[in-house]
Amino acid sequence: xxxxxxxxxxxxxxxxxxxxxxxxxxxxxxxxxxxxxxxxxxxxxxxxxxxxxxxxxxxxxxxxxxxxxxxxxxxxxxxxxxxxxxxxxxxxxxxxxxxxxxxxxxxxxxxxxxxxxxxxxxxxxxxxxxxxxxxxxxxxxxxxxxxxxxxxxxxxxxxxxxxxxxxxxxxxxxxxxxxxxxxxxxxxxxxxxxxxxxxxxxxxxxxxxxxxxxxxxxx
Amino acid sequence: xxxxxxxxxxxxxxxxxxxxxxxxxxxxxxxxxxxxxxxxxxxxxxxxxxxxxxxxxxxxxxxxxxxxxxxxxxxxxxxxxxxxxxxxxxxxxxxxxxxxxxxxxxxxxxxxxxxxxxxxxxxxxxxxxxxxxxxxxxxxxxxxxxxxxxxxxxxxxxxxxxxxxxxxxxxxxxxxxxxxxxxxxxxxxxxxxxxxxxxxxxxxxxxxxxxxxxxxxxx
DNA sequence: ATATTTTTTTAAGCTTACTTAAATTTACTT
DNA sequence: AAGTAAATTTAAGTAAGCTTAAAAAAATAT
Numbered sequence: 001x002x003x004x005x006x007x008x009x010x011x012x013x014x015x016x017x018x019x020x021x022x023x024x025x026x027x028x029x030x031x032x033x034x035x036x037x038x039x040x041x042x043x044x045x046x047x048x049x050x051x052x053x054x055x056x057x058x059x060x061x062x063x064x065x066x067x068x069x070x071x072x073x074x075x076x077x078x079x080x081x082x083x084x085x086x087x088x089x090x091x092x093x094x095x096x097x098x099x100x101x102x103x104x105x106x107x108x109x110x111x112x113x114x115x116x117x118x119x120x121x122x123x124x125x126x127x128x129x130x131x132x133x134x135x136x137x138x139x140x141x142x143x144x145x146x147x148x149x150x151x152x153x154x155x156x157x158x159x160x161x162x163x164x165x166x167x168x169x170x171x172x173x174x175x176x177x178x179x180x181x182x183x184x185x186x187x188x189x190x191x192x193x194x195x196x197x198x199x200x201x202x203x204x205x206x207x208x209x210x211x212x213x214x215x216x217x218x219x
Numbered sequence: 220x221x222x223x224x225x226x227x228x229x230x231x232x233x234x235x236x237x238x239x240x241x242x243x244x245x246x247x248x249x250x251x252x253x254x255x256x257x258x259x260x261x262x263x264x265x266x267x268x269x270x271x272x273x274x275x276x277x278x279x280x281x282x283x284x285x286x287x288x289x290x291x292x293x294x295x296x297x298x299x300x301x302x303x304x305x306x307x308x309x310x311x312x313x314x315x316x317x318x319x320x321x322x323x324x325x326x327x328x329x330x331x332x333x334x335x336x337x338x339x340x341x342x343x344x345x346x347x348x349x350x351x352x353x354x355x356x357x358x359x360x361x362x363x364x365x366x367x368x369x370x371x372x373x374x375x376x377x378x379x380x381x382x383x384x385x386x387x388x389x390x391x392x393x394x395x396x397x398x399x400x401x402x403x404x405x406x407x408x409x410x411x412x413x414x415x416x417x418x419x420x421x422x423x424x425x426x427x428x429x430x431x432x433x434x435x436x437x438x
Numbered sequence: 439a440t441a442t443t444t445t446t447t448t449a450a451g452c453t454t455a456c457t458t459a460a461a462t463t464t465a466c467t468t
Numbered sequence: 469a470a471g472t473a474a475a476t477t478t479a480a481g482t483a484a485g486c487t488t489a490a491a492a493a494a495a496t497a498t
Contacts, residue, residue, distance in 0.1 A: 004455060026475055038456050040477055045454085057463065057476060087306075088332040101324035110317050113307045223485060245445055257486050259447055264484085276446060276493065444495070452487070462477070468470095 013070035071135035127159030146210035155215035232289035290354035346378030365429035374434035
């Protein structure tokens with residue numbers, strides 16, 4: 001499948017998962033930086049390939065085949081991220097940028113080699129789950145966003161849900177890294193701000209950030 | 220630059236180096252598996268991009284820019300081969316197949332990371348020279364083909380010039396590997412066959428093979 | 439040197455993945 | 469419920485990278 005098609009089904013899949021946003025052509029168009037008309041065309045074309053179900057003016061729904069394709073691309077993306085991070089010590093932003101390109105030119109054979117080499121990891125360096133070779137995500141995500149945490153409790157960072165360089169730079173600077181410990185010191189619910197303590201320093205995060213930082217409570 | 224363009228200039232560059240064959244559109248077309256007409260179109264298009272000089276019915280000649288592009292792609296190809304061979308112990312055929320795809324989606328940044336990681340090697344696992352980041356091949360190749368070796372002399376294999384799976388399978392099976400020692404036991408010049416001794420076994424090679432296996436004499 | 443074969447180019451046409459602009463449908467507002 | 473705003477689709481057009489078929493030029497053979 002072409003790069004355009006792979007990115008299209010990937011965008012639909014991710015948008016569905018991250019709910020909130022819809023999967024109508026216009027929204028996918030915005031994500032991919034193409035016109036609404038192009039997205040509608042593509043939707044019809046993919047429907048004829050049985051990758052999705054298309055009904056005029058309705059949200060796009062991936063078929064089983066379409067979802068499998070999306071998960072295969074996502075698998076390659078996340079395996080590359082894990083691999084580049086470990087092997088070349090590249091930053092979260094850098095690995096995302098490179099994986100975005102490599103994911104489309106990686107054979108299943110190579111993907112499996114990378115996975116084996118890494119010990120078949122279940123998560124990438126952002127904490128995003130890596131689908132297995134059959135396109136299955138077996139792990140159940142029990143994490144919650146920092147916005148929903150309780151004052152005085154300790155958490156482990158499990159996921160940094162973003163593609164944004166500035167966000168990653170901020171995280172790297174402040175020790176906000178997959179696996180690290182955070183103590184929630186204060187929730188300013190009115191202002192939707194969260195104060196945390198990490199590495200002996202205190203930082204105040206606004207909703208934009210706390211919504212995409214996921215954590216697990218420590219028992 | 221697009222994949223089609225990168226493969227086009229690469230084909231011209233390689234054909235020029237391996238002399239013998241010409242660089243007219245028809246020949247490039249055959250190498251790339253496209254029609255003559257498509258090659259002519261592409262040649263005109265690349266001329267307008269200043270990647271090559273095009274004159275009707277003449278051989279195609281890369282400009283400095285075009286050659287630099289070709290060498291940049293070749294650099295990425297060979298770095299990937301070296302890297303995949305070392306990291307995943309993939310065969311010569313497998314690394315070629317994967318590198319053929321990855322070479323077009325690799326940033327200069329990542330290429331340099333791979334190169335550094337490998338200790339900036341000058342040759343890939345086939346013995347082909349790896350251009351540096353400026354697109355220069357600094358090493359002088361003093362090797363000769365097995366066809367031109369002398370009876371009774373010992374040589375080190377320096378290059379396996381092929382893309383062919385069967386050839387690589389044969390080489391792997393018989394210890395014909397970059398860096399290995401061969402003793403030329405007999406040259407049957409009339410039949411263009413060469414008998415060699417390697418790993419305590421004797422094998423007879425025909426011209427098709429001895430022409431693409433390069434060696435260096437041991438002083 | 440001319441005739442034939444081969445190669446290269448031109449011409450016309452196709453598909454994919456886009457674009458902008460206009461028309462249509464849906465969603466929202468009052 | 470009607471009118472307006474927003475989103476979606478249709479229509480027409482573009483560029484890249486191909487195709488086949490015909491025309492033109494070059495290479496080869498006699």
